[in-house]
Amino acid sequence: MREVGIVDVTFGKGVTVINPVNLYGCLIGEGSFVGPFVEIQRGVVIGKRCRIQSHTFICELVTIGEDCFISHGAMFINDLFSDGGPAKGGPELWRSTKVGNKVSIGTNATILPVSICDRVVIGAGAVVTRDVTQAGIYVGNPARLLRPI
Numbered sequence: 001m002r003e004v005g006i007v008d009v010t011f012g013k014g015v016t017v018i019n020p021v022n023l024y025g026c027l028i029g030e031g032s033f034v035g036p037f038v039e040i041q042r043g044v045v046i047g048k049r050c051r052i053q054s055h056t057f058i059c060e061l062v063t064i065g066e067d068c069f070i071s072h073g074a075m076f077i078n079d080l081f082s083d084g085g086p087a088k089g090g091p092e093l094w095r096s097t098k099v100g101n102k103v104s105i106g107t108n109a110t111i112l113p114v115s116i117c118d119r120v121v122i123g124a125g126a127v128v129t130r131d132v133t134q135a136g137i138y139v140g141n142p143a144r145l146l147r148p149i
Helices: none
Strands: 022-024 062-064 097-099 120-122 136-139 144-148
Touching: none
Parallel strands: 062 097, 120 136
Antiparallel strands: 136 144
16 A cells, blocks of 8 residues: 655645645645645646645646636546557556636536636536637536636
8 A cells, every 4th residue: 555645746835735635746836725635646737826626636747827726526637548448558648738827627627638728717517628718618518618708
């Protein structure tokens, strides 16, 4: 059995973390908050003043901008199972996700490997399958623009 907890994390000034968490090999920007039961994997970058709520999973190859809100139970995916199962070649087949600044991601949203521009709201339960290039509110499965901001 391997325990992780908090290992090899770079914290900015004034970060708050509520245990239990699994944080390893990531960077969390100043003034950010990480709630309980969150996992943030190796190489993830969380910008300044972000709020990561409980039960969120942020996998490798994710970058989140500044002033973002990630609600309870949000899931980030880096393996698209393009061969019908987990990437047989391993991490070199995974894809990255970039979240811009001032993005809010709703409860139980799922974010596939995409790019999300600044000033976006992703609704609760939405599944983001394509790049989001226009500021606005996105809802549904797959997520679609409800209205611009």
